[in-house]
Amino acid sequence: SFRAKLVPREDPARNELVSRSLESAQQCLFNQDYGTAFVHYLLVLNLAPVLKDFASESFRFTLFKWADELDSLGRIQDLFDCYEQALELFPTDEVIINSMGEHLFRMGFRDEAAGHFHKALKLKPDYPEAKENFYRVANWLVERWHFLMLNDRRRNHKYQQAIQKAVEGGCNTVLDIGTGTGILGMCAKKAGAAEVYACELSKTMYELACEVVTANGMNGRIKILHMKSLEMEVPKDIPKRVSLVVTETVDAGLFGEGIIESLIHAWNHLLLPPQNTQDPSRPPSQAGRVIPAGATVFGMAVQCLEIRRHHRLCVSEIGGLATAAAGELHSPVSCSSEDDSTEPYTTERLSRLPGGYTPLTEPFNALDIDFNNVQELEGLCSREVSRVRLPVTGEGLLDALAVWFQLHLDQQSSLSTGPKEDTCWEQAIYPVQTPHNFPLRPGDELIVEISCRDAYLRLCSVAVARDGREFRLDDCLDPDKPRNNPGPSGNPNPSLNAEAELCSALACLGTEQSSGPRDYTMLECAEMALLNNQPYHDSFRRALAKLITNLKDARSVQGPSQGQGLEVMPLTDPPSDPMDPGPDPFYVLDVSEGFSVLSLMAASQGQVKAYSSVEKTQHQAVLRRLARANGVPEEALEFWLNQVEDEQAVLQRPSREKLWSAIILDCVETCGLVRQKLMEKATLARCLLEDGGQIFPERIVLYGMLVESDTLLLESAVQGQEPTLGFNIAPFINQFTVPVHVFLDLSTLQCRHLSDSVELFILDLMNTNANYTNRDVKVQASASGRVTAVPFWYQIHLNEEISLSTFNQDSHWKQAAVVLHQPLAVREGDWVRLAVTLQKSSISISASIEEEAGETGTVDSVKSPIR
Ligand code: 44T
DSSP states (O other), rough: OHHHHOOOOHHHHHHHHHHHHHHHHHHHHTOOHHHHHOOOOHHHHHHOOHHHHHHHHHHHHHHHHHHHHHHHTTOOHHHHHHHHHEEEEEEEETHHHHHHHHHHHHTOOOOHHHHHHHHHHHSSSSOOHOOOOHHHHHHHHHOOOHHHHHHHHHHHHHHHHHHHHHHHTOOOOOEESSOOOTTHHHHHHTTTEEEEEEESOOOOHHHHHHHHHHHHHHHHHEEEESGGGGGGGGTSSSSSSSSEEEOOOTTTTTTTTTTHHHHHHHHIIBBOOOSSSSSSOOOGGGEEESSSSSEEEEEEEEEEEHHHHHHHHOOOOOOOEEGGGGGEOSSSSSOOOOOOOOOEEEEEGGGTTTTOOSSSSSOOOEEEETOOOOOHHHHTTTSSOOOEEEBBSOOOEEOEEEEEEEEEEESSSSEETTTTTSOSSSSSEEEEEOOOOEEEEEEEEEEEEEEEEEEEEEEEEEEEEEEEEEEEESSOOOOSOOOOOOOOOSSSSSSSHHHHHHHTTTTSSGGGTSSSOOOOEEEHHHHHHHHHHHHHHHHHEEEEEEEEHHHHHHHHOGGGGGOOOSSOOOOOOGGGOOTTSSOOEEEEEEEESOOOHHHHHTTSSSSOOOOOOOOOOHHHHHHHHHHHHHHHHHGGEEEGGOOOSGGGGSSSSSSSTTEEEEEEOOOOOOOBBBOOOHHHHHHHHHTTTTEEEEEESSSSEEEEEEEEOOOHHHHHHHOOOOOOOTTTOOHHHHGOOEEEEEETTTTTTOOOSSSSOOOEEEEEEEOOOOOOOOEEEEEOSSEEEEEEEEEEEEEEESSSSSSSEESTTTTTTTEEEEEEEEEEEETOOOOOEEEEEETEEEEEEEEEEEOOOOSEEEEEOOOOBOO
């Protein structure tokens, strides 16, 4: 009947085709042949756009189903082709755009993914899925440091001064490399430069720069290019060589954004020849120069427990398991490894590291580099490795070399990124990864090698000199390099054995290990910190033991049908020996993300068959080695993902006639947020439990407090009403403000507490129906001030007695905070009403003053079930 109504009559053959294709599409959909259904729908909707409204739901459904299939088949190109075809039909469909973003994100195209979520959100500002997705990735789209840098007035002012001086001195054609919001290019224009060009490789930042430049009335007066400077050519992209390059493409390790390569290319292709110091006859407009003019890099050796526990295994026992057999575990940060998968450094603000740090040397000058000298830039990578000997001035374990720099904008002015500076900059951290626990002491000399590879600065602690002898430190990282072990099999450095103190310090270099092949496994920093988190593993061990005991008791009460042995019996597979089934094992599933030893801990309880979700073969091998060394029978531990066919269907029964005794869910991400889809998983897991079985954790409770923190504000948006250097930038970049901040170290966050901590929310995983999405919480201000944020963390209840906090010294978790849309002024004693919402797994909080004097505690005014 709708055929008559909706399809124009004019062309009967065409109408016939449309209606037959529509029928075929529906039939294929019914038969779950999504690929064919999709093709039919495409045909129908292209021929008869009038049917779009009618068929959009089924079309989307078909698209998503087909995309999932293509995804699991690895047909990535086809997948995106389908989305593109779909978007040609429905260019403003936020659901399709959001879904395409999710696929992009899973494939690792984070920038593009974020762009899609942003677009979906612009189309429908309160679309919860897109909102959650966008907030999770906005950090990749416009990184948070943009806000810090734009809020750093001293830095802005220094750059502006240097640019203005150069332009007024005659540099009148300018290229801004990595323009970001366009700020340095606009400075050059404002200073009177005749021609200004800017390039930016990030699409989002490029578009932002265009908007900002237009809003500042410089449209057409600055030419912005969406490209990497390395791809620029004269005269294709800019008409002629320029007299000034301005750039701030430096990261905490100075070279990480590729400034060396960019400047070599710029000197060779984009800049006028440099001023000749012997013959300064060339006028500035005819010579090339760079702002910044150069940099000095500093280093310092430090002891720091926080760094250590993220890069090295520091414990010999985890939840009852001896760790020695794990082999050599190391983090993906190492500058001595040839391995491409490792980064040479991470970044941290030393001043904000929980537990602080101890300098072991004075800061030393690691490198001087002149950006106006192309020979020097080109020679950097072929430069010989330089060795420096640093007097040790402090006592402690060598955990890392910290690196920062001074950026010399010109002869007069410089910026420093040092740890003692009042700066928004982080420092580069080169962790020492050798398994030695090498205590340094004053009088020692630390020998550091400094070199450059792939245009990255590399610093490596290679040896310690003590009492005229040298002890090498760097022999442990390269898996292919034989290790210089002290041991009976011949010692390359006999003096090592002589020193008993060192031998004990090097105790981890067990002699029996030295002959065989070395087991060498990489773990993410957070996975390493998790392994080092003893309270976590001890809590799980106790909670698991309790559950198993209870289940054993329950079975023995039930009668002898399940085998009478309460004592731990050798584990046999029941069906393999029908005459002696033995006690039925307890099935435990650990669906933690990444590396986890919880399954092995469960297996070590005896009479347990544990399934691990550890995916990487190397990680599985570590668990197998640990199992063997800890006397856990091989068949007691299995790898779940090797068994389930569809990775999406992780949560299913252990076998057709069995249920789980325990399912371990990983509920809080390292960044401090609840894992996506947690409650859905819990609902599913709940259905797969045997009578008396348990989900770990059974409940998580969210806590928070009121704080005044300017630091958080500076990281979340360009602050204040005043224009930045006289330019209108804030409203544009502030579109990318994200209300939830992650990866915080609450213990060192600069803030004033304006209340005690208060319970914000409860998530009951054992009874997901009991949950709500909104809750009003009243909290009393303990001091006067401006509430700018509500940091939050979790108490994870494994059972009634045992719980863990994510806000704890040994935690591998960081904390998160909601930054309020608008600061709220409070006076001591005021009651503040926090409206907390948990939609999907993303939290939002708004705060207001409670006018009436309220009773103490929590008001649950709008509890409503999640589903
Ligand atoms: N972060 C510092 C790095 N670009 C700052 O796309 C300090 C980190 C930091 N464009 C905390 C605090 C801080 N051609 O938009 C970026 C980037 C772009 C290029 C074109 C090129 N060859 C490049 C190279 C980079 O330049 C912009 C700035 S780069 C990074 C600066 C506040 N965490």
